[in-house]
Amino acid sequence: MKHLFPVACISIVLMACSPQRNLVYFSNLSEVSNNQITNEAELKLQKNDQLNITMSSLNSEYNVLFASSGNSGNNNNIPGGRAGFKISNKGTITLPLLGELPVEGLKIEEARNLIAKELSKHVKSPIVDVELVNFRITVIGEVNRPASLNVPGDQLNLLEALGMAGDMTVYGKRDNVLIIRENNGMRNMARLNLNDKKVYDSPYFQLKQNDIIYVEPDKSKEKEYSSNNRALPIITACISAVAVLLTAVLK
The missing domain is CATH 3.30.1950.10 (wza like domain)
Known part of the structure; x- marks a missing residue:
């Protein structure tokens, strides 16, 4: 069993180096006190509606x-x-x-x-x-079902839109969701942190017609798909093999 010790150490080091992701929505929401939040829709009619x-x-x-x-x-x-x-x-x-x-x-x-x-x-x-009848929003990026969605009615919030798109993947950055909104020919953008309960206070939390939601991938996915890290599993296996051989030789 001694030869397994170096392998275990290397595995622990590699796991410790991987980035930690907060996958919980509104993680700072109090579990004890009542959190009363009001955010009424202010949807207004636009040209071409x-x-x-x-x-x-x-x-x-x-x-x-x-x-x-x-x-x-x-x-x-x-x-x-x-x-x-x-x-x-x-x-x-x-x-x-x-x-x-x-x-x-x-x-x-x-x-x-x-x-x-x-x-x-x-x-x-x-x-x-x-x-x-043209309440339409688009959800792209790190969600399970990117799509343009026709919404019945005239009210929809960000969480409901993400739910319609199958929710975020584990790689989606919940603290940096981009909302792109066009109004009177001008394009405005806002970034929302879904780990923070204050997101409810944002005028962008309640969506409007033709909004675009972009969920950005976190750095772990960037590393996973970068050319420099595609060989990481091979390197890890080689290091493990060398550790086992050294342990056998020095035994």
């Missing part, structure tokens, strides 16, 4: 007009047979009876209230529903 707008009233004639409005103006057909309204480069949508309405920069509820207010000038007791 696609909206599904349903309008109805007590007047059946106007209801027929609303139902047939999906083939005119700046409207576009949405998969599933629904009619959609695309926000123009001017930040407006064109609705039957109402004409152009400015909706860029409004929240979904604000756009709904605006349309209902304008519609109430023409019909009694209007019912309006507005839905964003």
Whole structure:
């Protein structure tokens, strides 16, 4: 058994040199006290957003007009047979009876209230529903299923997006997740630390349409795939073999 001692020592040294990774989300979250965190979505409508707008009233004639409005103006057909309204480069949508309405920069509820207010000038007791149908985010990098994802509804946070992408791999840097966001033609970036509970306070934790999430690989994967370290297993085996031979000779 004496000849195994050098091999064990070399193995321990190699293991000690490998980098330690914190794979726990929110590792500094208190286990004792209540951690109450609020982060409401502030999603606002942008140019080229696609909206599904349903309008109805007590007047059946106007209801027929609303139902047939999906083939005119700046409207576009949405998969599933629904009619959609695309926000123009001017930040407006064109609705039957109402004409152009400015909706860029409004929240979904604000756009709904605006349309209902304008519609109430023409019909009694209007019912309006507005839905964003192009909420799409992209997750790339060290996740198990990189993809562009169509999201139902208009709310999604970073953890939910990572879950839809199969979560991070063990090589993903949880303390340096990059969010790329485009707003009004300008691209903004932010790096979030998912090991820290303060990430909940970031305006980038709650995602917006067309956000891109990039999970960077840690240094251990860089080393694993670097040309200088591909021969590491062979070198380790050679060192072990030499240690065994020396132990046998000196015995």
